[in-house]
Amino acid sequence: MNAPAAGSPVRRLADDARMECRICWYVYDPAEGDAEQQVPPGTPFSALPGDWRCPQCDGDPGLFLLVEN
Ligand SMILES: [Zn+2]
Numbered sequence: 001m002n003a004p005a006a007g008s009p010v011r012r013l014a015d016d017a018r019m020e021c022r023i024c025w026y027v028y029d030p031a032e033g034d035a036e037q038q039v040p041p042g043t044p045f046s047a048l049p050g051d052w053r054c055p056q057c058d059g060d061p062g063l064f065l066l067v068e069n
Contacts, residue, residue: 015044019064024057027067 013019019028028034028048033041036055039048045064052061 013044013046013066015046017045018067018069019045019061020067021054021057021059022063022065023059024054026054026056028064 016030018030020026021028028045030044031041033039033043034048034052034055037049037052039052045061048061053059054061054064
């Protein structure tokens with residue numbers, strides 16, 4: 001069991017939830033991962049490395065919003 005990080009706005013995301021950067025609108029898709037930052041396909045947003053940043057604007061992942069669809 002992993003305790004959620006204190007102050008994190010991201011809670012209980014589905015593993016396949018897509019997340020959108022609210023600065024540049026980059027969308028993180030767990031099915032694709034992020035090859036540039038060595039994140040393999042199938043990695044949930046909640047399982048991204050602690051030092052992961054938006055690949056387009058270097059924004060904090062805490063700024064990402066859930067894509068509803
Ligand atoms: Zn961004």
